[in-house]
Amino acid sequence: MRIVQLIDSLEAGGAERMAVNFANALSEKIAFSGILATRKEGVLKQEIKHINTYTFLGRKNKFDINAIFLASKYIKTNKVEIVHAHSSSYFFGVLVKLFNPKIKLIWHDHYGNRAEDNKQKNVLKICSFFFSKILTVNDELRVWSLKNLNCKYVFFIPNFSDLKKSEEKTILKGENKKRIVCLANLKNPKNHLTLINAFIASGIYKENWTLHLIGKDFNDAYSNNLKAIIKENELENSIFIYNACQDIQFILSQSEIGVLSSTYEGFPVTLLEYAQAKLTVVSTNVGYCKFLINHNSNGLLFDPLDSDNLSNHLLYLMNNPEICANFATQFQKDIELNYSKEAIIHKYLNLIN
Known part of the structure; x- marks a missing residue:
């Protein structure tokens, strides 16, 4: 199996951390595990286990053809079969799938306020026609996706932690144990x-x-x-x-x-x-x-x-x-x-x- 994680940035955040966690964990289990960041790099870049499987696309706008070309080249070079798009990166994932119709696109929803937020809901509904599967981080989101989106394969999968020992730099102020x-x-x-x-x-x-x-x-x-x-x-x-x-x-x-x-x-x-x-x-x-x-x-x-x-x-x-x-x-x-x-x-x- 050959899977790439797709995320908009590598700044510290829940969805971003899970994209890195999945890329790292899967590298021990499958033939190829990579990660693509579309818009912005960040502190989590240093936590990627196999940096040679990572590419920054430098996407400058929604329909950035250069970023789509780079992603397509990455997919073909690494024979990627599945693109696992986290949170808002689903839109770019759909664009990439249009140029690479053989790949399967999985969307992973991390947004806890999805049901209350109407922003870009119609765009998401249209894009969901292209999803092979949807993963959600809680059961409420799973139920919402089944009711509102155009993909019948929706599953709740919990997050996991994969904290690694890093350079000890930040000394907290204050008294120990308090x-x-x-x-x-x-x-x-x-x-x-x-x-x-x-x-x-x-x-x-x-x-x-x-x-x-x-x-x-x-x-x-x-x-x-x-x-x-x-x-x-x-x-x-x-x-x-x-x-x-x-x-x-x-x-x-x-x-x-x-x-x-x-x-x-x-x-x-x-x-x-x-x-x-x-x-x-x-x-x-x-x-x-x-x-x-x-x-x-x-x-x-x-x-x-x-x-x-x-x-x-x-x-x-x-x-x-x-x-x-x-x-x-x-x-x-x-x-x-x-x-x-x-x-x-x-x-x-x-x-x-």
Whole structure:
């Protein structure tokens, strides 16, 4: 089997990380596994296991004929049979299929808010005529695709984590065993405001707890607002913004609690990475999060619009370190049992076949 992953960029994000994860994992299982980035490169490029199977297409517009030509050349040279398009790269995938009709095009939907967002829905419906199969990151998306798109082969397949040891560069500020981390780009719908407000309301910074925000800083109104709130509350020595980082495993090894506060999610890879690093997890209860976390058994769930709820959870964990440690151990066990790389890749190859 010869498969290439198609993704619009290699910046740090859930869909982007899964494209790289699939490319790397499949390289151990099939005859050829590659990856194409259409519009933009990024920090995840350095995580591609076999860089000689990677090509950047430099796509400048929707119908960039040079990018289509490069992709077609790559497909023919490497005898690619299946193009696995992630998220918004489906449109380019369809263009490539028009020039290479023998390939099978699989679309992988990672967008947790698909049902509520009408943007380009008609374009997606037309493009879905060209999909051989659709993969979704939760069952709600699977049901939506079956009802709304023109492809009858739709399957839910979970994400998996594949964090690799990397160069240890990012030293987190603050006191050991008292660090809370949030892996999420600084943008909607990641809902950092609720997290910061909850951290402030909890008062745990008075006990030397610190909050560390790891993710792309676009230096826009969203991030400027967060920085202003931190400054207004004189918490520059308690809340830290680091921008995008590559050494995620090392960052998580320095942390105690991992928080995800998004207002919507599909299947967050972040939670799997928290589990792999054995962090205690506090998560929003949207998307597939509520199926990964059994509240009060292996972590805590909260309403993403209720900062008081989150604030109380942070206080509870600070005051109960033994429970905190038990949650972390159980969450790691649960994720390893149900969402290991081996299990997911085995399921994926069965679905593809």
